[in-house]
Amino acid sequence: MAHSPNLPASAAGTAAGTSVSHDVHATGHGVDQHGNPTFHPEHPTAGTYVKVGVILTLITVIEVWVYYIPGFTKTKLFVPLLLALSALKFAIVVMFYMHLKYDHKLFRSLFVGPLLIAAGTLMGLLFLFGKLAVRLGLLT
Amino acid sequence: MEVATPMTSASESHGTTGHYTTTGLDNRKVAIWALIGSECMLFASLISTYLIYKGRSLVGPYPHEFWCRATNVTSDGPIAGCAPAELFRPILNIPVTSASTFCLLMSSLFMVLAHNAVVNRDEYRARGGGGIIGSSKLWLFMTALFGTTFLLFQAYEFTSFVHEGLTIRSNLFGSSFFTLTGFHGAHVTAGVIWLCTLLAIDMKRGLRPRDALNVDLAALYWHFVDVVWIAIFTLVYLIQ
Numbered sequence: 001m002a003h004s005p006n007l008p009a010s011a012a013g014t015a016a017g018t019s020v021s022h023d024v025h026a027t028g029h030g031v032d033q034h035g036n037p038t039f040h041p042e043h044p045t046a047g048t049y050v051k052v053g054v055i056l057t058l059i060t061v062i063e064v065w066v067y068y069i070p071g072f073t074k075t076k077l078f079v080p081l082l083l084a085l086s087a088l089k090f091a092i093v094v095m096f097y098m099h100l101k102y103d104h105k106l107f108r109s110l111f112v113g114p115l116l117i118a119a120g121t122l123m124g125l126l127f128l129f130g131k132l133a134v135r136l137g138l139l140t
Numbered sequence: 141m142e143v144a145t146p147m148t149s150a151s152e153s154h155g156t157t158g159h160y161t162t163t164g165l166d167n168r169k170v171a172i173w174a175l176i177g178s179e180c181m182l183f184a185s186l187i188s189t190y191l192i193y194k195g196r197s198l199v200g201p202y203p204h205e206f207w208c209r210a211t212n213v214t215s216d217g218p219i220a221g222c223a224p225a226e227l228f229r230p231i232l233n234i235p236v237t238s239a240s241t242f243c244l245l246m247s248s249l250f251m252v253l254a255h256n257a258v259v260n261r262d263e264y265r266a267r268g269g270g271g272i273i274g275s276s277k278l279w280l281f282m283t284a285l286f287g288t289t290f291l292l293f294q295a296y297e298f299t300s301f302v303h304e305g306l307t308i309r310s311n312l313f314g315s316s317f318f319t320l321t322g323f324h325g326a327h328v329t330a331g332v333i334w335l336c337t338l339l340a341i342d343m344k345r346g347l348r349p350r351d352a353l354n355v356d357l358a359a360l361y362w363h364f365v366d367v368v369w370i371a372i373f374t375l376v377y378l379i380q
Contacts, residue, residue, distance in 0.1 A: 046256050046273045053249035060245060064238045067378050079379055086374035090367050097252050097363045104165055107173045114177030118184030125188040 044096060052096045059089050172357045176364045179327075183368050186323055187375060190316040197311035201228040201304060204380040231306050232377055233297065240293035241373050244328075247286035248366040251335075254279035255359045259352045276355075277342050283362065284335040287328055294325050317376065324372060327365050334358050 044052075063085050072078055095101035100108055161167060200207030205214040206229060208222035219227060257264065257276035264270025272278060298318070301307075308318040338358055341347060347355060 043256070043259065046253055049249060049252045049256065053246065056245050056249075057242065060238070060241060063374065063378060064234065067234060073380060082374050082378050086370055089370045093248060093363055093367050093370065097248055097366075098360055104163070106163055106165060106170065110170065110173040110177050111180070114180045118180045121181070122184050122188045122191075126191060129192045 043099065043102065048096070052092060056089055056092060059085050059092075166353060168353065168357060169360075172360050176360065179364060179368075183320075183323070183371075186316075186320045187371065190320050190376060193312040193316045197313045199311050201231045201301075201306045201310070201313075203232045203313060203317070203376075204230045206230065228305060231301055231304060233300070234377060236293060236297060237373065237377050240290050240297075241369065243286045243290045243293065244366050244369050247283045247290070248363050250279045250283040250286065251359045251362045254283060255352065255355050258347045258355045259349060261347070261349055276347050277339065280335060280339040280342060284332055284339060287332040287335065287362075291325060291328055291332065294321065294328075320372065320376065324365070324368055327368070331358070331362050331365050334361065 063082060066072060066078070066081060094111070098111075100111060163170070194203075199212060200209065200214065202214060205216060206219055206227065207214050208219045208226055209228065210223060210226040211219075213219055213222070253273065254276050257270070257274050257279060260270070261274070261276070264274030298321075301314075306314045306317075308314055335358060338347070338355060341351075
């Protein structure tokens with residue numbers, strides 16, 4: 001079978017593993033030579049990934065350290081602090097490791113949309129079954 | 141009618157495609173994000189169930205309290221007068237779970253380094269290999285190894301819980317806890333299998349920049365498993 005120049009390189013069996021170094025760090029929207037839309041997000045460097053890993057580890061250490069402070073676990077700050085630290089870790093992984101900070105906004109919508117629905121469902125269920133309502137003083 | 145254009149390694153590595161799509165994005169990457177979105181809702185329902193049932197168990201063992209089976213009394217500290225055979229400690233083992241959390245976090249770091257090595261392979265080769273940072277085999281192996289270590293920690297935890305009297309049928313805490321963490325463990329297992337297939341391909345023929353999207357899809361799934369655990373670790377283990 002003759003390879004068509006219009007087929008993708010991989011499908012046509014041609015060597016597509018050419019150097020991409022000039023494209024890897026390019027960013028933004030554009031069009032290819034055929035006028036089709038393309039998107040080339042920027043990626044962080046390996047050094048940035050390692051720094052993010054160190055920050056995530058430090059946040060985890062703080063979480064566990066706070067857990068072992070007997071006086072602090074009884075205060076009203078304990079739960080909000082843990083939730084904030086957890087949310088921070090969540091956001092860092094999603095933004096840097098999952099590249100959502102750099103990637104196309106459609107991917108962001110596909111993740112944030114269901115995440116908001118999930119969070120709303122969780123809050124709604126907790127209200128329905130009384131946990132949050134009791135904690136906020138709406139029910140006795 | 142779809143218009144096909146030559147697929148370049150650069151476009152593949154960024155989730156764009158040589159095939160015409162209205163967004164200019166590869167359908168596989170859109171699909172994995174849609175899957176991750178749906179998985180968010182699955183885990184939200186499991187976490188909701190756990191939180192709703194939290195503190196509603198009629199009998200122990202309990203996650204954060206001591207429990208005397210003979211009298212069904214719970215306390216923040218050891219219960220005086222309870223026979224040792226009837227006294228159950230708080231069941232959650234925070235040091236062990238902290239170690240397993242660290243393993244999963246590090247595996248996420250190794251996964252992005254593996255992806256980085258594949259995307260920049262040609263650049264690293266031009267500079268003489270890139271050393272450790274340029275070795276996708278090493279990072280994929282480390283990711284799978286740390287993922288497996290997490291699973292071993294979970295197996296140890298489940299086994300010790302059963303020995304201490306907590307099973308999926310013991311009480312509401314046991315049912316919701318084993319369901320939630322078991323589902324997560326199943327996702328980690330699927331991720332480890334996926335990583336092993338990538339590692340096998342890398343050992344056989346080497347992953348090239350044009351394979352970067354395949355690595356990216358596995359990486360996105362793996363990081364999602366990690367962020368779910370970030371939520372579980374706080375909500376289930378740390379908040380009393």
